[in-house]
Structures are given as structure tokens and as C-alpha cells.
Amino acid sequence: MSTSRLREILKTFRRNPLGVVGVSILCAFLFVTVFADVISPYDPYERVGKPFEKPSTTHLLGTNDIGQDLLSEMIHGARISLGLGFVAATIAMTIGTVVGVVAGYAGGIVDTILMRMVDIVLVIPFLPLMILLAALLGPSFWNLVLVLSVIIWARPARVIRAQVLSLKERGHVVAARSTGGTVAHILFHHVIPAVLPLSLAQLILATRTTILIEASLSFLGLGDPISKSWGTILYYAQARSAFLTGAWLWWILPPGLLISAAVLGFAFTGYALEETVNPRLRGRR
Amino acid sequence: MSNPKAVTHDHLVDVIDLKKVFETRSGMLTRAFSRDRQPVRAVDGITFHIDAGEGLGLIGESGCGKTTTAMLLLRLIDPTAGQILFDGLDLTSMNTRELRPVRRRIQMVFQDPYESLNPGKTVSSLIGEPLVVHRLTSGRRDRESRIAEIMEQIGLVPTEEYLKRFPHQLSGGQRQRAAIARALVLEPVFLIADEPTSMLDVSVRAGILNLLQGLRDEMHLASLFITHDLALARYMCERIAVLYNGKIVETGEREELLTNPIHPYTRALIAVASSLSDFWARKQEMITELDTDWIQLPEGCCRFHPRCPHEHGDCENREPDLVEVGPKHWVACHRT
Ligand SMILES: Nc1ncnc2c1ncn2[C@@H]1O[C@H](COP(=O)(O)OP(=O)(O)OP(=O)(O)O)[C@@H](O)[C@H]1O
Ligand SMILES: [Mg+2]
Secondary structure, eight states: OOHHHHHHHHHHHHTOHHHHHHHHHHHHHHHHHHTHHHHSSSOTTSOOSOTTOOOOSSSTTOBOTTSOBHHHHHHHHHHHHHHHHHHHHHHHHHHHHHHHHHHHHHOHHHHHHHHHHHHHHHHSOHHHHHHHHHHHHOSOHHHHHHHHHHHHTHHHHHHHHHHHHHHHTSHHHHHHHHHTOOHHHHIIIIIHHHHHHHHHHHHHHHHHHHHHHHHHHHHTTOSOSSSOOHHHHHHHHHHTTTTTSTTHHHHTHHHHHHHHHHHHHHHHHHHHHHHHHOGGGOSOO | OOOTTOOOTTSSEEEEEEEEEEOOOOOHHHHHHOOOOOOEEEEEEEEEEEOTTOEEEEEOOTTSSHHHHHHHHTTSSOOSEEEEEETTEEGGGOOHHHHHHHHHHEEEEOSOTTTSSOTTSOHHHHHHHHHHHTTOSSHHHHHHHHHHHHHHHHTOOSHHHHHTOOGGGSOHHHHHHHHHHHHHTTOOSEEEEESTTTTSOHHHHHHHHHHHHHHHHHHTOEEEEEESOHHHHHHHOSEEEEEETTEEEEEEEHHHHHHSOOSHHHHHHHHHHHOHHHHHHTHHHHOOOOOSOGGGOOSSSOTTGGGOSSOOTTTTTOOOOOEEEETTEEEOOTTO
């Protein structure tokens, strides 16, 4: 992608208030994720207080059932929740882009088969399937990543296929064919660079979904119990009856808010970016 | 000429009874519920040839199938029927891989230079792309000197000024020059130019046309020059074929066709081109105005008859074949 196109995308993007809000949220989370060790007051895996402490000046959000600092858990949880979501979304996006480009450009029977697969993935009620997969594969970081990518790749594949279909008829792609360019040449020089911005938007939107699903699975106890994501924190809070005692205020609400904020941040950014790079979605103009 | 067997290999390009029918692509539901959308017979059995170094002008009004013909010749779309012979090779039976070396020798300049150049690439990579695709240059240095050479030839000078520019930093005329450079850097023997100046400002048209004409002489290029402007065809080509609604209605040497037109459509075109006021005065006897969609004509009648001012019994029942009326002069009209 050329710098001029990039600059143009940035310019349009900045005029989108939703996008600016989204990016600000994501920047805040990025900061927390990168500097988690510096910001968090304690090591989240150390017992640093008595069990079930209420919030105080030493433990701003209290402690959990074995005396670990909850605030530190949540700060480090950002790494796991966002990291896992991002890795899974990246894998899903790569699959989605490849499938979309191949289906859109090849057309015919290849397109039909790939799109049927997409349809199947899209219509499967995914929560039961995921619970089943997660339970079958056992709880671990990479199993969770695998489960998430299997579910997520279909929507981006379809969006990108549509883009490739219209791109294929564009004058400069036809011109490249007339020059005698091989399929690989046309894909790598003309098609893929043009769909990358859209892929990026889809990646960000997919991250939103993976974060949410990871939280749900972990909350249900199907996540990785050793690495503490926000969902895992919620799982332990629920297991220790935090919903019934006053502890929900500092044990359940904060991770819930963090998940919501992250999801909103990714959603705002993703929609704004999608609108910027895909003019057909730009309502007024 | 309309006899497919009469193929001789001294022609560089031989197009025989070429057809393209666009089926309106629709899903099962639409197909089941709407029966009114007919296939479009964009090119309906055209036959012509071009010799090495010769320029053929293909003229006709908008929608008559000119671009479709060009795309068929390059196999950018697949023909419904017919044959395209290029230098004795049957392009219609080739697959994409077999076509690659052929596509090096046939090049096309597209109508719209705003569309045909990738907006994300610089002039140097645009002009270098064909060289890379066909692995014609050894290394970067070699490629760059070849690019500079062709840029000087087509008049994008000083070359350093334009090498790193993107298409949106070029004027329409400069874009079309870059597109021509892309086509000619491969040193083709056959150039198809699809209305290369119709999207350009009038002020730069002459420059582009003269450039093309000069390059044709220099490189001994055969060319198919597509236009809707008779005057342009006359300026650019030795022979002219008149296309009407997917059919060639008349073809002949430039002077013969212009001084002795026989088909009523050709006559009307020439009248318009030579004197507009004269044409308006005599319009009634030249051409009948028509609102209906002329694509929808049934098969087996003269395509032109709804607009033809002359009466003839056969026009509605039989499609006229091209018949030779003079040396190299062929007409498809029942009145001849
Ligand atoms: N991909 C397509 N699908 C369906 N119909 C098509 C397609 N491409 C062209 N047509 C139809 O075929 C006919 C010929 O089109 P073509 O583009 O060859 O005309 P043209 O002579 O180049 O016109 P112009 O001077 O406007 O460029 C038109 O009626 C057009 O609508
Ligand atoms: Mg055209």
C-alpha cells in the first residue's frame, strides 16, 4: 500500500469521532498491557495480604480468596485477555483473508466450496460448539486460540471475498492480466495490497469478538485456569460466591467494566476503520 | 470472408465468426421469477483480419461491442463461439499459461487511464511491471535503463521528474502516456487501442494520437484502433470496419470506404462527420430515430432495419452476409 493511500485513510479516519474514541481506549489498554509490571502494585501470583480483604489503601480493590491483590490481577489480566484475543484474531484473519482472496479471485467451483464452508461456520450455533471444543481439547492458552480462530475466520472471509470480486473487475487488474501477469503476480501486487486495509479493520473487529468469547469461556471454567485473564478472575469470583456477598463491587464489576471497555474500544476502532477503507459503507457521500 | 475455411496465414490476426453472448448472471430465484432479461449478444459473429504493420479502425456507436471485441482478442473474456488466430496460433483454444507469451506480443491501451493504472504504484513500477512479469530484464539496473528509455520515447520527460510519481500526480494525458509506455515496453507486434483519447482533454488528444502514430511507424506495429469518431479512424488507420450492434456492416480501405460508402449506416456516419448541418437537413433520408432497445432484436433479421430509411422485403427475415462489392470492400446489406 502506498504512503499516499495510507495518509488518505488516516485523514478520513481522524474525522470519525467514534474512531478517535476507540483508538484512545485501545491506546490506554496498550499502555497498561506493555507496562503492567511497572503499574501494578504487587505480583498477581503472590499472596500479599489476608484472604477476602476489602478495598483499602494498601489493596485498592481488596484481595481474593487466597490473599492475592485483585488490582494487580486485573492489570496483568489485560495482557492475557487482550493478548489471547489478538493472537486468535490474527490467525483467524489470516485464514479469512486467504480464503476470501482465493474464493473471490478463483470463482467457480472453488468459490462455491469455500463459501459453503463459510456458510456452515456462520450458521453453526457457536457457543455450544465452542464449549464442546474447549471441553474436548482441554483448557490451555493454545487450545483456546485454536477454538477461537476456527469460529472467527468466516465473517472476514466473506467480507474480503466481496471486495476481491469488485477488485477483479477494476481496470488496473484487468490491465495487469492483459500484460500477461501470472495469477500469483496479480494477487500479490494488485489484489492483496488493496484488501489489506480492510483486513486490518476485520482483524480489529474480530479481536473484539475473541476477547468477549474468551471471557465467556473462562467464566464458564473452560479457559486456562493457570493464566489469569479477566474471564478467569470472574470465574474465581463466582466460584467464591462474590455475587452473593458485597465483594461483587470490587471483584466482579471491575473486570466486567474492563471487558466492556476493551470490546467497545475494538468495536469503535474497527467500524470506523471499516467505514474509512470501504467507501461503500460510508453512509453520506 | 465470412467463410471460416478461407483462412490464410499471411494475416497477423484472423478473427473468424467471433461471438460473445453475455448471459445476465442471476441467482436461481431471479431466474425462476423473471423471464424478461435476455442474454446480450454483444459481439455477434464478426470476421476480420489485420496484416503485420497494418492499422484497422473499428468504429461504431456506444454499446455496439467495440470494447468487448478488444477484450475478446486478448482473451480477457472468453468468447462464446468463433476463432481468433494470431500469427497462426489459435488463441481461443489456449489456457492462461499458454497465453502468457502471446500476451507479450499483443498489448492494449485502455480507454480510461484513470482506471487502468494501479493508483498505489509509481510510474517506474507501473512501466517496469510488464518487464518483471515476463522476466525480460536482468536485474534492477537493466530494468531502470529500459524504463527511462521508453519514457523518453513516449515523452514523459525529464524522466527523473516522473519516475517516482503516483498516477494521481499525473495529468490525464501523462497517464495515458504511461499506459502506452506499459504497453510498448514489451515491444509487441500488435497494439489494440480502445478509444485511447476519449477520456482526455481535447488539448492533449492530438499529442497522444501523433505519439501512437509515430510509434506505429517506428515499431512497425499492427494495430486495432477503436473509436466512435470516423475522423479519428481516418487519420489513424489504413482500413476501417464499421460495427453496428455486434455486427460488421461494412469494411474497406480508408479512401474507398469514405468516398464510396454503401451501407446506409456508414453513409449516415460519414454525413455526420463531414457536415453536421448537411446531415440535419437530410436526416430523414439517412437514418430513422429509434427509442427501443436495439439489443433486443430477434435473431435472423438485419440488425439495422429498424433504423434503415430504405424498404426491402428481406430485411426483416434474413440476416445479410458480408459480400464483396469492390477490392477489399465488403458490405452486409440486402440492397447491394
Ligand atoms: N460484462 C458484461 N455483462 C453484460 N453485458 C455486458 C458486459 N460487458 C458489456 N456488456 C454489454 O455488451 C454491449 C457492448 O458493450 P461494449 O462495452 O463492448 O460497447 P462499446 O462499443 O465499447 O461501447 P462504448 O463506446 O460505450 O465504450 C453493451 O450492450 C453492454 O451493455
Ligand atoms: Mg468501450
